[in-house]
Amino acid sequence: MTAATSTPSPRRAERMTARAWALLLVVCGALFLEGIDIAMLNVAVPVISDDLGVADHDAHWIISAYVLGYAGFMLLGGRVSDLVGRRRVFLGALVVFIGFSVLGGVATAGWILVVARFATGVAAAFLTPAGFSIVTTSFPEGPLRTRALAVYGAVGAAGFTLGTVAGGALTSVGWRWVFFAPVVIGLALLAVAVRPIRADGPRASLVGSFDLAGAVTATGGMVALVLAVVSASEGGLSPGALAGAVLAAALFVAFVVVERRAAAPLVRLGLLREGLLAHAGAVGLLFMGAFFGFQFVLTLYLQELRGWSPLEVGLTFAIMGADLLLAPLLAPRLVQRLGSAVVMTLGVAAGLGSYLLVLRLTDDWAYLDLLPSLLLVAVAFALVYGPLTDAATEGIREDEHGVAGGVVYTAFQFGGALGLALVTAVLVAGDGPPALADHTRALLVPAVATGLALVIGLAASRRQRRLTRPVG
Missing domain, CATH: 4.10.860 (DNA Excision Repair, Uvrb; Chain A)
Structure with missing residues (x-):
């Protein structure tokens, strides 16, 4: 039995042991790897397309193939991790992720890269819910799990927000490093993952249970x-x-x-009526869709209208990585006082404030003009990511945490794809190349999506209060 799952005295149970930190480091590293992998490509795609001769109208498949694999297989990944074993699925998916990242780095044709990205997305679809359920089943419900999920959420969010910085820097050296850097991180995680993660029990028979x-x-x-x-x-x-x-x-x-x-259903349909899973999934879809759309439109604005380099754009977004520091400091304390749904909703409100501020965009904005919005995004991620995943498993049986994680991260990934599609449609709706007015109009999409998420978050907060209200 690991230190994270033993049941010593109450005071001892409140402390994170060295082995618990090691386990958390591994699963957080895997989530960071998944986030930084896709975020780096947002900056590198134009250079990759030029080098491999990918047509402009096909370049999006370098990202879309990953999204297809990720979103399409997430629920399956969560269920398999519950049945076969979380440790087995986590380590196996990490090996596959590394292997196809290598293939992407050595690709000499666009179709090879697209195939590699699809397979990498499928691997992430198994890796992420397995890692999520390792966290929720290794740390007992209460302060320890809240703290662990705050760190987990902060690191995952940092992957999305810092990936553009790494992507800009690595693309300046050579775009293939955008694929080889995750290989190095993945190998390091694989080397240290074996000991801290609790061994699975006997392998479940998939016959009749799958x-x-x-x-x-x-x-x-x-x-x-x-x-x-x-x-x-x-x-x-x-x-x-x-x-x-x-x-x-x-x-x-x-x-x-x-x-x-x-x-033995893949997803017990009644699961979506239990706890806050449906609310958390809806908020996650809208929140991540808003963020992906916001970051995409700003990237185009800074590169195409302002003439900034990919590295300059990446460094501009670096401040959003402050959530890595804010989340462990703020989220656990606020969750203890207010509850995970309320904290999640406060984070969504911060995101809405950010997207409303950026609607004032003009054709001469500099870094300081963007800074308030970027700081509010950091606060939003710090308060949403961890508490949302905490809320998603509240009231859910432990043997269904993998499926719950699959539902949440499917919502995250599909939300990102939907947000990109919607802002792109709005951006190109005008005549000729997108101008400032087109970018500003496209930024309404994140604002509207976050407003809807805020309404759902308020409903989740009320439901959580009812669920936790003492009887009698």
């Missing part, structure tokens, strides 16, 4: 839906987008039918 039909319909529906969003961002309601949407709807209906009849 819902294959549910896995196929859920994964197929998610992939079709993401494909429809990507197609719509390229050509509006094109035949391809409509076909993808219809196929996704049909597969999701089939999924519901399968899950109602399955003896």
